[in-house]
Amino acid sequence: MTSKLYSFLFLLLATVTLNAQGVRFESGLTTALEKAKKENKPLFIEYYNENCTVCKTLDPVFEDPGMGDFYNTNFVNYRINTQNIKKEDSLYIAQSKLKLESVPYFLFFDTDNNLIHCSGAKADAGYLINTVGKTALDPVERTANLAKKYVSGDKSIRTLYAYSTLVQLYKDDRMTNRIANDLYDAFPKDQLGTQKSYTILKNCVFSIDNGFFTYWVNNTDKLKGFETGSKAGNEIKVLQDILLKTINSDAKNSWNLAKIKSVKELIEKTGLSTNPDAYVWQQEAAVLVKDGRETEALALFNKMIKNETIAGATYIINQFLDIVKEKNSIAAIKSKIDALHNLAKDNDDIADLFYTELRYLKKINNQDAFKKLLEKATTFYKTNQMDMARLTEFKGN
Structure with a gap:
């Protein structure tokens, strides 16, 4: 009996001592997965x-x-070090479809x-145990149940905020914007000027068409005192x-000229830039041509091309070559290309101009001039060890 008691006490002491050492992390993912399944x-x-x-x-x-x-x-327990x-x-996280940034x-x-x-x-150990760890063990409260709650009609701010955080990890932009709109619908409108409203704006809104964005962009005088420390x-x-994310999203593909005008006004109003054309000229040009x-x-x-570097100018020219149709427009582009030739001295600039003029000749279907220039460009690229891959799009022409 005494021997058994000592053995029990020894095992108990060993267990307590082991746990007292803190969190034990497994050395490899395979080992951790096998142990998790076994236990x-x-x-x-x-x-x-x-x-x-x-x-x-x-x-x-x-x-x-x-x-x-x-x-x-x-x-x-296991740790993944992204360094x-x-x-x-890496494969395990990829298979989970999480896009952690x-x-x-x-x-x-x-x-x-x-x-x-x-x-x-x-x-904060208390937070990591009581708020994070215990929630992970609760089938009702953990994030895996959020989609079910949402579909069943739970549109509480607490659920919507948590669900937004989750879908953002999967880069589901459509669902993120939908939840952000639900959050605005559920939010008390007499509290839009509060810290809570600002927190939702900061963490859950990614579109200028959301109600929180509209409120705050029209009440910038109230948009202060919410950040502290280095972000104050x-x-x-x-x-x-939010404005930049919208401009860089697929949403811009459906903009008309009125929407583009309002976006340019927002760019100036928010102080993003005093040159709004720089952000939306490509979309505006495409809509104008259409x-x-x-x-x-x-x-x-x-x-847009005025006062640009040769690299910047050739980029703009190539964007317009993709969309213009009228002879006057194409002739104006050729005139700009010719003017740039007189300025180009750097090999990179000369290479850019070869590429740009080849695209121009291809557009006007001047096969003879195109073939001669392609031969000349190929020689230049090889001689100066430029990236030959750039010329591959002209193969077969």
């Missing part, structure tokens, strides 16, 4: 970078005995490798970032 526990992954300042603050927390007791008891990430780690994240997977919960992290006074940058207003498109071309 029927969720797999917890700290997704971090060894050079990340915030990630470094978590290290002492992982040594906390309370953290060790909770995480070692309830999960199998020189291991191939098997920042660190740190706490990720939890079931034994079938389905994501059941995810969360940001901060150096930078609230307007949130609007600028609407049969090529003369105005040509005027825009002349405006």
Whole structure:
């Protein structure tokens, strides 16, 4: 009896001592997955970078005995370091379809490798246990249940905010914008000027067509006092970032001239730039040509190309070559190409002009001149060790 009691006490002491050492991380993903399946526990992954300042603050927390007791008891633990990430780690995240662009994240997977919960992290053992860890164990509250809640009609701000955070990790832009609109519909309109409204704007809104953006861009005098520390006074940058994301999204492909005009006004209003044409000229030119207003498109071309470098000018010329149709427009582009030839001295600029003129000749279907210039361009590219791949688009012409 005494022998059995000593053995029991020894095992108990060993278990307590082991947990008191903090969170135990497995050395490899395969080992962690096998152990999680064998013990029927969720797999917890700290997704971090060894050079990340915030990630470094978590290290002492992982040594906390309370953290060790909770995480070692309830999960199998593993760490993915994005600095020189291991191939098997990279494949595992890719298979999850998560598109993580920042660190740190706490990720939890079931034994079938389905994501059941995810969360940001901060150096607070109480938060990481009670808010993150316990939620990961709760089938109702963890993020895996958010889609079900949403479909069933739960449009509470709490659920919508959490669901937005989740779908952003999958880069589901359509769903992200839909949830952002739901958030605006659910939000008390008499509280739009509050910190809570600003937080939703900052973290959940990615389109200028959202109600939160509209409110704040029309009330920029109230857009202050929400950021602290190094970000204090930078609230307007949130609007600028949303505007940039919209400009760089596929949404611009459906803009008409009225929408483009309003976007240019927003660019100036938010202080993003005093030259709004620089952000939307390509879309505006395409719409003008489509609407049969090529003369105005040509005027825009002349405006954009003025005072540009040769590299910048050839880029603009090539964009317009793709869309213009009228002889006057094409002749004006050729005139610009000729003028640039007289200025080009650098090999990169000369190479750009060869490429641009070849595209011009291809557009007007001047086969003889095209073949002669292609031969000359090929010789120049080879002699000066330029990127020959750029000329491959002309093969077979």
